[in-house]
Amino acid sequence: MTRNPYHLVEFSPWPLTGSMSALFLTTGLSSWFHSYGYTLLLLAFLLMFLTMFQWWRDITRESTFQGLHTMKVYKGLRWGMLLFIISEICFFFAFFWAYFHSSLAPNTDIGACWPPVSIFPLNPFQIPLLNTAVLLSSGVSVTWAHHSLMNKNLKSATQSMIITIILGFYFTTLQAMEYMETSFSISDSIYGSTFFVATGFHGLHVIIGSTFLFMSLIRIMMNHFSSTHHFGFEAAAWYWHFVDVVWLFLYTFIYWWGS
Numbered sequence: 482m483t484r485n486p487y488h489l490v491e492f493s494p495w496p497l498t499g500s501m502s503a504l505f506l507t508t509g510l511s512s513w514f515h516s517y518g519y520t521l522l523l524l525a526f527l528l529m530f531l532t533m534f535q536w537w538r539d540i541t542r543e544s545t546f547q548g549l550h551t552m553k554v555y556k557g558l559r560w561g562m563l564l565f566i567i568s569e570i571c572f573f574f575a576f577f578w579a580y581f582h583s584s585l586a587p588n589t590d591i592g593a594c595w596p597p598v599s600i601f602p603l604n605p606f607q608i609p610l611l612n613t614a615v616l617l618s619s620g621v622s623v624t625w626a627h628h629s630l631m632n633k634n635l636k637s638a639t640q641s642m643i644i645t646i647i648l649g650f651y652f653t654t655l656q657a658m659e660y661m662e663t664s665f666s667i668s669d670s671i672y673g674s675t676f677f678v679a680t681g682f683h684g685l686h687v688i689i690g691s692t693f694l695f696m697s698l699i700r701i702m703m704n705h706f707s708s709t710h711h712f713g714f715e716a717a718a719w720y721w722h723f724v725d726v727v728w729l730f731l732y733t734f735i736y737w738w739g740s
Contacts (some may be wrong), residue, residue, distance in 0.1 A: 486553035488543070495536040502529035537696055544713065545705045555712055562716045566723050569686075573727055576679040577734065583671040584739060590670075595739065597670045602740040608659045609736040612652055613728065616687075619648035620725045623694070623718050626701075633708045635701060642698040645721070649691035656684050676735060683727055690724050693717040 509522030
């Protein structure tokens, strides 16, 4: 029997449990914000982590042990990841549109100036500049990991991935410290709303990217990747470079130009 080059996905409950965790997460956050407790939020996180673990386990089995990720499937995965990143670009484009719409022609409600009256923006040459250096350095280290993997140097790939993940979590820590130091909140006019929504969603993407890289690190250490077949890592690296580029736009226009 001729083997089909396409991979037909088996019946899986994880898309259902993943969508349920997303529903519970949004509902739980709303409940927590209104002081109704956080039980639903904890349930959402538990279900989300279980879904992530099981789904990654299944994909690892399909690609590494069952050999179902043929070159035809590989090309499909590449296009899927590219289209996903394009959708993420559109996602952040909406936030930049709102920011420029409000900042280029500020109305009288905020004093007809930008930043609005009584808003004291963060100094772009302090923590934001350090965060920029951290993310750019992580982009260099993840590229180093990619080249090490292609050259079959697993030790170097592991070391550079550890550096990248540490830099990612360091960025998250710095951003949390920055949020605690701000003199304005998300409810302080359109400036606070656009600032925290844009930078907050980017911070969420950094956490997601760090988790993605951590899973790739585990697979590198378990010798799941070859020098020519390692799309799981490539997808994580593409996503991380996307996060880097979005931050450069955020730093340039929101932190520096907007201040």
